Amino acid sequence: MIGETLTLQSLSKRFGRTVAVEDVSFNIAPGEFVSVLGPSGSGKTTLLTMIAGFEAPSSGQISIGGRDVTAAAPNRRNIGMVFQKYALFPHMTVHQNVAFPLRMRRFDRPAIKDRVRRILDLVQLVGFDDRYPNQLSGGQQQRVAVARALVCEPPVLLMDEPLGALDKNLREAMQLEIKRIQSKLGATVVYVTHDQDEAMTLSDRVAVMSGGTLVQLGSPVEIYHRPQSPFVAQFVGKMNFVDGECQRDEAGTCHIRISDSITVAASSPSSDGADRLQQGQRVKLAVRPESLSFAQPDSATAIPGHIDAEIFVGAFRLYLVRLATIGQPIVQIQLPASTSVGPFRRGESVGLHAAKEDFHVFAAPEA
Missing domain, CATH: 2.40.50.140 (Nucleic acid-binding proteins)
Structure with missing residues (x-):
């Protein structure tokens, strides 16, 4: 298992007079898959960018594996991240894209070759090493993005609406693929989505946000069958x-x-x-x-x-x-x-x- 504990304590973010995230606290266990679910403007992406280190919290604390990383730069947090737009380098092959984080960390060539081979096998892309992103389908590009995020075995993997650009059938297939990979590695995942079905399918727990606040946190069954507010009852299902x-x-x-x-x-x-x-x-x-x-x-x-x-x-x-x-x-x-x-x-x-x-x-x- 590569995952570590992620703890958010009284996390808030304000942009001038606008409150984007207000006093959010929860703990994610090693290897747990938690989806942050909410409509546009609910604060879920701002929460993710604070965990990643792209935004500094106005107040509160972020800890990974017991280490306080609130003030740490993004490259000091050892976090993997998958974006909706994939963010693959178009001039690099699949192998080069996946190897890029390892090269930045100065891994030697044999270690890079071995890690890339193992992660491409995990995402079922063996034999695609020399292809470029424009030679891949949307689902294959997404799997390359997942492989690149996981190749350094990060303690926490952040995913920001990663399947939003895919059609319905491919999106459903990729949901199962992501869950398979996550379960095999034991990665700790924070997955941002506005798609309730996606959150219910993938998650061990779902954090529902509205207006910058955490309104309910629980298993998919709890969220669906025991909603604690009219908002949750209406938004989920x-x-x-x-x-x-x-x-x-x-x-x-x-x-x-x-x-x-x-x-x-x-x-x-x-x-x-x-x-x-x-x-x-x-x-x-x-x-x-x-x-x-x-x-x-x-x-x-x-x-x-x-x-x-x-x-x-x-x-x-x-x-x-x-x-x-x-x-x-x-x-x-x-x-x-x-x-x-x-x-x-x-x-x-x-x-x-x-x-x-x-x-x-x-x-x-x-x-």
Whole structure:
């Protein structure tokens, strides 16, 4: 394993009055793959450039393997980096591109030859040594960039949207390739992306950022199934939101009124009872499209609505249903294409159902 611990402690960055990153702290274990996920302007790339040493933090500390590198120059941190644009030297062959960091570190020729051979074998580019970047496909160029970043066996590998320029099929193939290489070497990876599927596929943990702050850090399963805020719930995967009002919150269950006659039971957002919702408090009731199913409209536990649209999306069917609840929101229901449900007519009355544990309850923002 080549990876070392990476620790960020109260890291912040300001550009004049603009706060790009605000008080971010987390610890990444040796060999762990952590994706920093967020929309444009969330601070994820600024965070990466501070770890790399290209930007100096306004405050806070960065440590690699227990060593404080906050003030160290980029070339003193021994960090590997892969960019979205690959940044390969067009006048150099594959071998020369990969060997470049070793030459800068004054490795002798036999050591360079041996290391380049081993890393090209790892990224499955044996036999491509004498080709130039313009003779390679996008995926092959990206693998050369990964090989060059890893050839010096850095304790931390930083990747900034490295697959953003590739088409969908190639991007998905490269995700698996990167994960294979990382797992084999045991590299510590910080991977910046705005693509939620990419983050969920690759990562041991996902750090979700918004407005320069770290809003949730956890495994892909935790981030997806137990979002801690409406932002995370909406940004990671698809989520339906329904306005409601808390009737009572007790014994781990919230009873949420979503219309004059409909109350939904949901798991309480406060498992320890410390911050229970108050009676009459406005809330957002959230549920994933795949957690909803159809029920008889007159069922006691069903949420009534009517069909707005039915869409075939290959592996699944997507139904848009307008609910007969506060504000009459349109929600999505996602069912496997093989499910023998419907077809429905536009305007047809239906009922929707989900298990208590599939509902998430968030306090509504104050007006």
